[in-house]
Amino acid sequence: xxxxxxxxxxxxxxxxxxxxxxxxxxxxxxxxxxxxxxxxxxxxxxxxxxxxxxxxxxxxxxxxxxxxxxxxxxxxxxxxxxxxxxxxxxxxxxxxxxxxxxxxxxxxxxxxxxxxxxxxxxxxxxxxxxxxxxxxxxxxxxxxxxxxxxxxxxxxxxxxxxxxxxxxxxxxxxxxxxxxxxxxxxxxxxxxxxxxxxxxxxxxxxxxxxxxxxxxxxxxxxxxxxxxxxxxxxxxxxxxxxxxxxxxxxxxxxxxxxxxxxxxxxxxxxxx
Amino acid sequence: xxxxxxxxxxxxxxxxxxxxxxxxxxxxxxxxxxxxxxxxxxxxxxxxxxxxxxxxxxxxxxxxxxxxxxxxxxxxxxxxxxxxxxxxxxxxxxxxxxxxxxxxxxxxxxxxxxxxxxxxxxxxxxxxxxxxxxxxxxxxxxxxxxxxxxxxxxxxxxxxxxxxxxxxxxxxxxxxxxxxxxxxxxxxxxxxxxxxxxxxxxxxxxxxxxxxxxxxxxxxxxxxxxxxxxxxxxxxxxxxxxxxxxxxxxxxxxxxxxxxxxxxxxxxxxxxxxxxxxxxxxxxxxxxxxxxxxxxxxxxxxxxxxxxxxxxxxxxxxxxxxxxxxxxxxxxxxxxxxxxxxxxxxxxxxxxxxxxxxxxxxxxxxxxxx
Numbered sequence: 001x002x003x004x005x006x007x008x009x010x011x012x013x014x015x016x017x018x019x020x021x022x023x024x025x026x027x028x029x030x031x032x033x034x035x036x037x038x039x040x041x042x043x044x045x046x047x048x049x050x051x052x053x054x055x056x057x058x059x060x061x062x063x064x065x066x067x068x069x070x071x072x073x074x075x076x077x078x079x080x081x082x083x084x085x086x087x088x089x090x091x092x093x094x095x096x097x098x099x100x101x102x103x104x105x106x107x108x109x110x111x112x113x114x115x116x117x118x119x120x121x122x123x124x125x126x127x128x129x130x131x132x133x134x135x136x137x138x139x140x141x142x143x144x145x146x147x148x149x150x151x152x153x154x155x156x157x158x159x160x161x162x163x164x165x166x167x168x169x170x171x172x173x174x175x176x177x178x179x180x181x182x183x184x185x186x187x188x189x190x191x192x193x194x195x196x197x198x199x200x201x202x203x204x205x206x207x208x209x210x211x212x213x214x215x216x217x218x219x220x221x222x223x224x225x226x227x228x229x230x231x232x233x234x235x236x237x238x239x240x241x242x243x244x245x246x247x248x249x250x251x252x253x254x255x256x257x258x259x260x261x262x263x264x265x266x267x268x269x270x271x272x
Numbered sequence: 273x274x275x276x277x278x279x280x281x282x283x284x285x286x287x288x289x290x291x292x293x294x295x296x297x298x299x300x301x302x303x304x305x306x307x308x309x310x311x312x313x314x315x316x317x318x319x320x321x322x323x324x325x326x327x328x329x330x331x332x333x334x335x336x337x338x339x340x341x342x343x344x345x346x347x348x349x350x351x352x353x354x355x356x357x358x359x360x361x362x363x364x365x366x367x368x369x370x371x372x373x374x375x376x377x378x379x380x381x382x383x384x385x386x387x388x389x390x391x392x393x394x395x396x397x398x399x400x401x402x403x404x405x406x407x408x409x410x411x412x413x414x415x416x417x418x419x420x421x422x423x424x425x426x427x428x429x430x431x432x433x434x435x436x437x438x439x440x441x442x443x444x445x446x447x448x449x450x451x452x453x454x455x456x457x458x459x460x461x462x463x464x465x466x467x468x469x470x471x472x473x474x475x476x477x478x479x480x481x482x483x484x485x486x487x488x489x490x491x492x493x494x495x496x497x498x499x500x501x502x503x504x505x506x507x508x509x510x511x512x513x514x515x516x517x518x519x520x521x522x523x524x525x526x527x528x529x530x531x532x533x534x535x536x537x538x539x540x541x542x543x544x545x546x547x548x549x550x551x552x553x554x555x556x557x558x559x560x561x562x563x564x565x566x567x568x569x570x571x572x573x574x575x576x577x578x579x580x581x582x583x584x585x586x587x588x589x590x591x592x593x594x595x596x597x598x599x600x601x602x603x604x605x606x607x608x609x610x611x612x613x614x615x616x617x618x619x620x621x622x623x624x625x626x627x628x629x630x631x632x633x634x635x636x637x638x639x640x641x642x
Contacts, residue, residue: 163356165354165356165358166358166360168323168325168358169352169354169358169419170360170371170375171324171325171344171346172323172325172345172350172351172352172372173371173372173375173376173419173423174346174372174375174376175346175375176375179375184360188361188362
């Protein structure tokens with residue numbers, strides 16, 4: 001009994017230390033966003049002596065926040081929609097058609113997860129450049145390609161929980177393949193679709209490297225715009241931190257509404 | 273009219289594993305036809321081939337006198353009830369019932385008319401807005417039936433629809449399904465592994481084993497005149513009592529233990545040299561009354577069912593069961609007088625399993641309605 005109490009205490013203390021470690025960068029970001037440039041360097045850890053909202057106003061203008069938020073949203077939502085639509089259909093087709101060919105195609109998708117992005121980025125950019133697709137639409141197609149492997153893997157596994165008899169009942173009822181998938185199977189894939197959406201939105205929204213290679217200044221996303229404040233000779237920390245604070249607000253709002261699904265999604269992704 | 277015709281229908285997987293072997297069968301319009309057999313006998317595969325959910329390796333399938341081998345299920349004018357009901361979990365009862373009509377683009381007014389008629393018939397009026405997970409097993413079964421009925425297809429296929437229900441509900445639903453079939457005049461092809469369901473529901477039964485037809489006939493014929501040992505042991509509860517027999521000194525000797533005197537006329541009917549297996553129904557081992565007692569047998573097990581008593585005896589290496597109506601106070605170890613007569617025995621060829629001679633059946637008693 002004593003051991004149990006002691007172990008519980010140890011776990012709680014460890015959790016507290018980890019929480020402090022995790023939250024410290026956020027604390028530093030938010031607290032220093034309200035300080036002037038001088039104020040940040042005079043006391044980085046303390047609360048602002050004279051809080052100011054000027055940083056936020058300036059960052060909002062310099063980031064062209066509404067435009068960059070729009071492009072982040074457009075690219076994320078567009079990519080997610082295509083990933084969910086095509087990956088779910090592919091997972092369904094590969095799971096329901098049991099043959100050597102479908103197993104082979106599935107293995108190819110799974111193997112593609114092992115390919116690091118850095119090894120394909122240059123030929124990819126070169127190819128898309130040749131067909132003039134170095135723009136938000138082209139980026140969406142790239143995310144579709146990179147995001148499909150894991151998503152198809154997840155959908156393929158989820159299909160095991162949907163009895164084939166439902167497909168057969170719908171076939172007897174007179175539904176065609178399209179109707180069977182969209183009216184019967186896809187609604188039942190809602191939990192895994194939420195998982196796929198959450199796992200993909202996390203990396204697509206925060207991605208820097210691929211948008212930096214594809215997008216121009218006019219169509220830059222929020223992560224790209226952040227580096228506006230880091231010049232060759234000077235770093236405008238007060239504006240950068242204010243910009244970062246603004247940038248995470250939409251993420252926090254989404255998290256508050258979807259936290260149950262996010263936790264489940266990350267857990268499922270880890271288990272799978 | 274023949275609603276369904278199977279002509280030399282066969283099914284094999286990868287040209288090696290033969291699941292069904294040259295099935296020839298015809299099912300009349302309005303008939304309740306039962307496919308019965310043990311697990312792996314091919315009955316569900318046969319049903320799925322009729323439905324169009326499995327390809328036909330060889331042979332011809334006709335529905336309404338039209339060859340349908342390559343016709344998709346939706347064009348075969350049939351409905352199906354699955355073992356696990358296959359209700360769409362995210363749709364309400366109403367949406368489940370109407371799904372097929374919606375897919376076939378039936379007019380909305382007609383959909384609603386059929387929905388309400390069917391819901392009234394199946395007692396689902398108050399459940400239309402519920403989801404399947406909010407229903408009991410029996411209610412889900414009725415929704416699955418309603419989905420079939422609302423399609424107004426003349427042919428209905430059922431794949432072990434009662435196997436997920438408890439015994440009491442199963443007995444009730446057996447009756448409901450049969451009444452529904454008679455009321456609507458549907459042709460039903462019903463698959464089950466339960467011989468009680470087969471006997472109580474079917475107009476005709478087909479017994480399948482290892483992909484081959486063992487016998488086709490009405491329930492009473494299968495019960496009284498089983499074509500072979502498999503049908504004899506499969507149909508009837510309790511199972512038919514069986515034993516190896518030989519003829520010695522004008523006696524029929526069963527399992528080297530039970531001796532029954534033979535007369536000449538009986539001897540002529542069964543060849544002395546053949547390996548013989550005898551079968552006897554439990555209800556034909558009568559209680560011996562005074563001079564009618566033929567044997568004294570020691571009881572090794574007693575089962576009291578309330579309306580009848582089952583007594584088990586050891587006959588050689590076999591266990592034979594007697595079924596006596598009523599409640600009999602018998603204990604294990606008691607020696608009870610029984611009457612065992614050859615006229616109640618069926619004889620089978622031990623090598624081929626085929627029937628040589630069936631037990632004498634009682635004259636049919638008819639009830640005259642006043």
